[in-house]
Amino acid sequence: MxxxxxxxxxxxxxxxxxxxxxxxxxxxxxxxxxxxxxxxxxxxxxxxxxxxxxxxxxxxxxxxxxxxxxxxxxxxxxxxxIGPIYPLDPFTVNLKSTNNTRYLKCTINLEIDSPDTQPELDKIKPAVRDVVIRILSSKTTPEISTAKGKEKLKEELKKNINAILAKGEIKHVYFTAFVIQ
Structure with missing residues (x-):
């Protein structure tokens, strides 16, 4: 043990x-x-x-x-x-030319300063279209075929349309279609 x-x-x-x-x-x-x-x-x-x-x-x-x-x-x-947009109907105009018949087909939209300008544009729409047609038809193909020419055209349209507006103002002009033929 x-x-x-x-x-x-x-x-x-x-x-x-x-x-x-x-x-x-x-x-x-x-x-x-x-x-x-x-x-x-x-x-x-x-x-x-x-x-x-x-x-x-x-x-x-x-x-x-x-x-x-x-x-x-x-x-x-x-x-x-971009502010309020006022669309215009398409334009088809003959361009100023000496030897060829050229035309421009474009669609323009106007940027307005306020929605209150739209009723005024509705009232004077024929006058606005007349201004646009007169300006477009006074241009030649070389004048509006460059980017710089288009910018000048926009400024001219804006200036002339603003001249016929009583209250509102066009801030910018936009080409949504632009064809020269």
Missing amino acids: AEEKKEEQNGEKEEQKSNSGNKLILIIIIVLLLLLLIIGGLVAYFLLADNTSQNETVQQSSDKKIEQKSSSVKKDTEALE
């Missing part, structure tokens, strides 16, 4: 040693994992912090460019904000 007790005590000591060895290995693994996490976090922080400072510099320069572009876009969108 004495021998059995000694064997049991030896067995218990070996189990305690193996349990304490297992616990020690488990503690070492946990400590190593924590160290790896801390080191990985620090490395990531420094890499991201370095990129962030570079990105901030790049971001600041791109922000300046974006501000410049947005200010020009604001100006462009202000110019593109």
